[in-house]
Amino acid sequence: MRGNRCGERRGKKQRQFMIESLSKMASNVMRNSPDKVTRKSIADRILSLKDEVERNNGRAGDFKAEIEKLSKMNEEYLTSFNRADSSVFKRKHPQLF
Helix, strand or coil: CHHHHHHHHHHHHHHHHHHHHHHHHHHHHHHHCCCHHHHHHHHHHHHHHHHHHHHHCCCCHHHHHHHHHHHHHCHHHHHHHHCCCCHHHHHHCHHHC
């Protein structure tokens, strides 16, 4: 039981970090992307993922569907997501960083 509580706390901290990171990322996109249409689209998608993480609060069902969508949209993003490698955004959109 004790190990489970530690895992829950760790998961909660990871979710909070992810939520904060996604918010910052969306702000950076809105602030730095030169194309208004593209920046809104990218920022909205990032915020949608952030909202999903907040709503699910650890439930995996809908989140798995979002991951499936991501795998169809961009395999490199999915691979980076699975590795917790945020450098993919700097590689793909250096002008935003």
